[in-house]
Amino acid sequence: MKIVAIDPFYLRMPEITTAADGTQDTLLIRIRTDAGLEGWGECDASPLVSIAVYCCLMSHGNIINIRESLLDETLDKPADVLRLSEKVLRNALDIQHIQHAYSGAEIALWDLIGKKLEKPVYQILAEITETQSNPYPKLPYASVLFGDTPESTYQIAVKLREQGFRAAKFGWGPMGKHGEENDIALVRAAREGMGTEAQIMIDAGVVWGSDYETAYNRANAFAEFSPIWLEEPLAPDAISAYKALTDKNPRVPIAAGEGSSTYRMAEDIIVNGGVNFIQIDTGRIGGIMPSFQVRKLAEQHGIQYVNHTFKSHLSLAAALHVFATNPNFNLLEYPAANSELSQCIVKQPFQIDPDGLVRVKERPGLGVDVGTDAIRPFLAPVKIDVGSNTVFQQTSL
Amino acid sequence: MKIVAIDPFYLRMPEITTAADGTQDTLLIRIRTDAGLEGWGECDASPLVSIAVYCCLMSHGNIINIRESLLDETLDKPADVLRLSEKVLRNALDIQHIQHAYSGAEIALWDLIGKKLEKPVYQILAEITETQSNPYPKLPYASVLFGDTPESTYQIAVKLREQGFRAAKFGWGPMGKHGEENDIALVRAAREGMGTEAQIMIDAGVVWGSDYETAYNRANAFAEFSPIWLEEPLAPDAISAYKALTDKNPRVPIAAGEGSSTYRMAEDIIVNGGVNFIQIDTGRIGGIMPSFQVRKLAEQHGIQYVNHTFKSHLSLAAALHVFATNPNFNLLEYPAANSELSQCIVKQPFQIDPDGLVRVKERPGLGVDVGTDAIRPFLAPVKIDVGSNTVFQQTSL
Numbered sequence A, B: 001m002k003i004v005a006i007d008p009f010y011l012r013m014p015e016i017t018t019a020a021d022g023t024q025d026t027l028l029i030r031i032r033t034d035a036g037l038e039g040w041g042e043c044d045a046s047p048l049v050s051i052a053v054y055c056c057l058m059s060h061g062n063i064i065n066i067r068e069s070l071l072d073e074t075l076d077k078p079a080d081v082l083r084l085s086e087k088v089l090r091n092a093l094d095i096q097h098i099q100h101a102y103s104g105a106e107i108a109l110w111d112l113i114g115k116k117l118e119k120p121v122y123q124i125l126a127e128i129t130e131t132q133s134n135p136y137p138k139l140p141y142a143s144v145l146f147g148d149t150p151e152s153t154y155q156i157a158v159k160l161r162e163q164g165f166r167a168a169k170f171g172w173g174p175m176g177k178h179g180e181e182n183d184i185a186l187v188r189a190a191r192e193g194m195g196t197e198a199q200i201m202i203d204a205g206v207v208w209g210s211d212y213e214t215a216y217n218r219a220n221a222f223a224e225f226s227p228i229w230l231e232e233p234l235a236p237d238a239i240s241a242y243k244a245l246t247d248k249n250p251r252v253p254i255a256a257g258e259g260s261s262t263y264r265m266a267e268d269i270i271v272n273g274g275v276n277f278i279q280i281d282t283g284r285i286g287g288i289m290p291s292f293q294v295r296k297l298a299e300q301h302g303i304q305y306v307n308h309t310f311k312s313h314l315s316l317a318a319a320l321h322v323f324a325t326n327p328n329f330n331l332l333e334y335p336a337a338n339s340e341l342s343q344c345i346v347k348q349p350f351q352i353d354p355d356g357l358v359r360v361k362e363r364p365g366l367g368v369d370v371g372t373d374a375i376r377p378f379l380a381p382v383k384i385d386v387g388s389n390t391v392f393q394q395t396s397l
Helices: A045-056 A066-070 A078-093 A098-117 A120-131 A150-162 A178-193 A212-225 A239-247 A263-271 A288-301 A313-323 A372-378 B047-055 B066-070 B078-091 B098-117 B121-129 B150-162 B182-195 B212-225 B239-247 B264-269 B288-301 B313-324 B372-378
Strands: A003-012 A024-034 A038-043 A140-147 A166-169 A199-203 A253-255 A277-281 A302-306 A331-335 A382-386 A390-392 B003-014 B025-034 B040-043 B139-143 B167-171 B198-202 B255-257 B277-280 B303-306 B331-335 B381-387 B391-395
Touching: A003 A066, A003 A372, A024 A045, A038 A098, A038 A313, A045 A098, A045 A382, A045 B047, A045 B255, A066 A078, A066 A098, A066 A277, A078 A098, A078 A120, A078 A288, A098 A120, A098 A288, A098 A313, A120 A288, A120 A313, A140 A150, A140 A199, A150 A166, A150 A178, A166 A178, A178 A199, A178 A212, A199 B288, A212 A239, A239 A253, A239 A263, A239 B264, A253 B150, A263 A277, A263 A390, A263 B239, A263 B264, A277 A288, A288 A313, A288 B198, A302 A313, A302 A331, A302 B182, A313 A331, B003 B047, B003 B066, B003 B372, B025 B047, B025 B098, B040 B078, B040 B098, B047 B066, B047 B098, B047 B381, B047 B391, B066 B078, B066 B098, B078 B098, B078 B121, B078 B288, B098 B121, B098 B313, B098 B391, B121 B288, B121 B313, B139 B150, B139 B198, B150 B182, B167 B182, B182 B212, B182 B288, B212 B239, B239 B255, B239 B264, B264 B277, B264 B288, B277 B288, B288 B303, B288 B313, B303 B313, B303 B331, B313 B331
Parallel strands: A140 A166, A140 A331, A166 A199, A253 A277, A277 A302, B139 B167, B139 B331, B167 B198, B255 B277, B277 B303
Antiparallel strands: A003 A024, A024 A038, A382 A390, A382 B381, B003 B025, B025 B040, B381 B391
């Protein structure tokens, strides 16, 4: 089949705040073929900046937009996705933003191939890499922001526990901003609210920059509350600081990697940063295949791969296919502070099964359908003119 | 003084081809203050994608555009530039494209500070880092594309030699695409055209991807023509392949780094890739200060820093300030295949002095003035609407 349309859709809530809540807007990519199939993907990125990568005028042979690279191309088999990804990335060699923008299209291409072959994406990945293809359930951890105070954090944790979550990650907000005592009180509140049986994770939201000494001290101070990990204590690029931190063997394992915009960034923080958990956002790193390659690298290094997902369940579906077949990678970031927008993007959100676990969808492609009627009210139509050219005009949902 | 306006200008030639010629379009950034001063900078990036980073609507606290971060801010001293850069980058933590876009603004901020303090930028950099402040002249190497054939490459080289160039770099085009024999013939033609006294460099334009064996064989095959370096034989991200290549000690030194969109990417290819020359584009890596930091790292590692410049002499001015004060870093990439557009951007292009060398401008700021009347015919006005918001409307030049 031939690719006949590549359409981005910028969706947003009417009110957007500075909270580190990634569900306030989103960019969906729809790709259609002449066989009447359509695939969807979601980017965790600035929607407008990413749209520009789909429509920018050519600057030279290394700055060519995604639409131009994909339109009229053949898409019949998994190898075509790999070939098209190579073409897109090569044509956009000098566009820094290419991975953030392309992620949605790459995911949509896998969705399309799955629909054409009538197989779930995880199964196709297993086949082309000749690895085992049984999917395993994951333990979802609710991913939420800290409350502004320990008390409000406690209330959030209690509510999550009442909702049945056996694991939860608390992040950003006041963490690291009001001194050690408050930081410890926040973690204590999370633990007490969730109870002693639950798994908790702490996300420091890059707050200590390159100050690995403070990160080390906090990790040790948090150890009495037994968090599974301390996440992003340092800036994404502070690889030497990560190395200094992990070399000191803090009493809580270190997680990082959501800022990986390329496979190399993930490889760098694993190999040279020494992290214990690698967290990859399929909607940032360029899609499903580079995420899968990081998963393989994590397996080689004996560390744990975890998804980073702070968008809708469309992103969650893509994320799950990447590591569904590895039983040891058993934790799933599960966005639990969802906006109204993010809750209506797919028609089949991932439910937590009675055993408390989440399973990949046994349906073709990603296994979820986009609720176009539900999301239409959130569409922010985009129009871009450059000189006398209208380079982007909104297509209808 | 206060920043009162941050204005991007997208300039382009009427016809743009797929040739790897970066001078076919450009993005200039003009920043104005309430003291009546203005500073300019140039990005080596996709203009439209970068403009989107100046005006995109907020997605959350980690996706805030550059204009919003800079507008109404105080700019009085060098420390303000560093503070503002930190703010811009932190506010745009989740925008992959932030460095490509911000480079032009960062350069403009240095231009402004130099004008305010009535000092050239290189001198301010020396003062704030307490390093020596004598500038040294550089040997310009003409940076051109290979001809389509060895014969046309020879003609290009002869012409450069007649123009007085004592050094020239030949790159991209057919290199690596038609087998070893043709590759060698291309290099031979460059050497014969330039003569035995000249310095020549070879730029393979990332053509061998991660195939370090071929890169190694080519480097050795080219050695008889004594090029100063073999540049970018491999993909920018192929750090392990660079390591494998440099560990084999090819007979021609290896240069790379122009694809560094962050300081860490440059650090990575130096520390983990083992390159002999690090090539940094001030218009991509986030501006003058991160480039300067790479220069310092190169000094620590005993390798050579070289600018990457394939835009106008506005970019060349910014590039020169970064390493003017290091006498050992004596080579200067000097764009010599300039479009009509790129030739008219500054009023004081860098001349090659009678001794064959190029010197940094001893004037405040970058030391060059933008020829607004000359470039106005090339302006492609941009308008961007998102929903009911016009987020970008062209200001006049």
